[in-house]
Amino acid sequence: MSDVPTYRKIIHIDMDAFYASVEQMDNPALRGKPVAVGGSENRGVVSAASYEARKFGVRSAISGVLAKKYCPEIIFVRPRFDRYKEISSKIHKIFHEYTDLVEPLSLDEAYLDVTQNKKGNPSASLLAKEIRLRILNEVGLTASAGISVNKFVAKIASDVNKPNGQKTVNPDEIIPFLEELPIRKFYGVGKVTTEKMYQLGIFTGLDLKGKSLEFLEKHFGKSGTFYYKVVRGIHNSEVKPFRVTKSVAAEHTFDVNLSSEIFMLEQLERIAVSLEKRLKKHNISGKTVTLKIKYSDFTQQTRSKTLPYFISDKSLIMEIVEELLYQEKMKDSVRLLGISLNNLNNEEKKAVVVQLKFAF
Structure with a gap:
């Protein structure tokens, strides 16, 4: 009986500047130029930026006004989600030729468990290279990959050699890799948490590893347990x-x-009509209605109400939305409105792809 431990082989594939790259592929006039998908020089929010635009500090989630300020030569392009979904389907078809254990995170990234794969290739690194080459040849876009024994490390590794590169973190390399990593690059550690960790003297994985479980739970609650485990390479979440x-x-x-x-x-x-269509299409209902309001100064507010029963009908949703809208006085003019339904009855159902609503 072998004493050699068996590890899972996980690949995280992340397309490079996906939306912007699709636009540049479809329109040769945009190639090599700074492109922002979404937004405009007057208003709106950038959904994605090409690498040429990122050099100027343009990135997703910033305003179009700010993007124009950072990069006066920026070219704004309206998003085409139908096209992005079409390209994404081609990419996922390639994934499934290697394994059925594919967990999509969004249109442009996914986890693949290739421990047992359809090619019979024991090397996850070689498989990742082959998959990336096929995406380039068959779709025309570049992708980056991270390869390791769990999803957490693979996700981080895919960002190391971007764009059009890959990084393998072998089992004996995981701890040194995580110890040297800046805390802001840990998947799941956002901007607010990063600032909090800085205040606690945590700047790298090694600093995080030096904190006790009790310390991390005291300052970060349940997330503290997660941080304690992942910095030690412990992350057992399966590819679903x-x-x-x-x-x-x-x-x-x-x-x-x-x-x-x-x-x-x-x-x-x-x-609400658009929301109802999605809910009915997938036979999903929910108990919690949330109204999202973004004001002209970019501050955001959410108001929610939970019902004792499931709903999916537009008229019932609007009853709650109207109540939430008049719950308190508006503090300013509004630039964005949104409705979401949570506490869903879909524990046994497949995922529903939800995309940002840009235009009616």
Whole structure:
């Protein structure tokens, strides 16, 4: 009987600047130029930026106004989600030629468990290289990959040699790899948590590893247990082909800010229609209705109400939304409204792809 431990072989594939790269592929005039998908020089939010734009500090989630300030030569392109989904389907078809254990995180990234794979290749690194080459040859886009024994390390590793590269972290390399890693690069450690960790003297994985479980639970609650384990290479989450959706949402950013609740209700009706269609299509209902409001100064507010029963009907959703809208006075004009439904009855159902609502 062998004493050699057996490890899972996980690949995380992440497309390089996916939305922007698709636009550059489809329109040769955009190649080599700074491109922002979504937003405009007057308003709106950037969904994705090409690598040429990222050199100037343009990135997703910043305003179009700021993107234009950072990069005066920026070219704004309207998002085409149908096209991105079409390309994503081709990429996922390639994934499934290697393994059925594919867990999509979004249109442009996924985990693959290739411990047992359809090619009979024991090398996850060689498989990742082959998959990336096929995506380039058959789709025309570059992808990066991270390879390791668990999803957490693979996810981080895929970012190391971007764009168009890959990084393998072998079992005996995991601890040194994580110890040297800046804490801001730990998957699951966002901007706010990073600042909090800095204040506690945690700047690298080694610093994090030096803190006791009690210390981390005291300062970060349940997340403290997660941080304690992952920095030691412990992350046993399996690659799940279907991820259960925890919420279904629809939202819209307006060309002109809204200052009247009457106008807001008209727009919310349209958003609720879109939300109802998604819910009915997948036979999903929920108990918690959340109204999302983003003001002209970019501050954001959410208001929620949980019911004792499941709903999916537009009229019932709007009853709650109207109640939430008038719950308190608006503090400013509104640039974005959204409705989401949580506490879903879909524990046994497949994931629903939810995308940002850009235009009616």
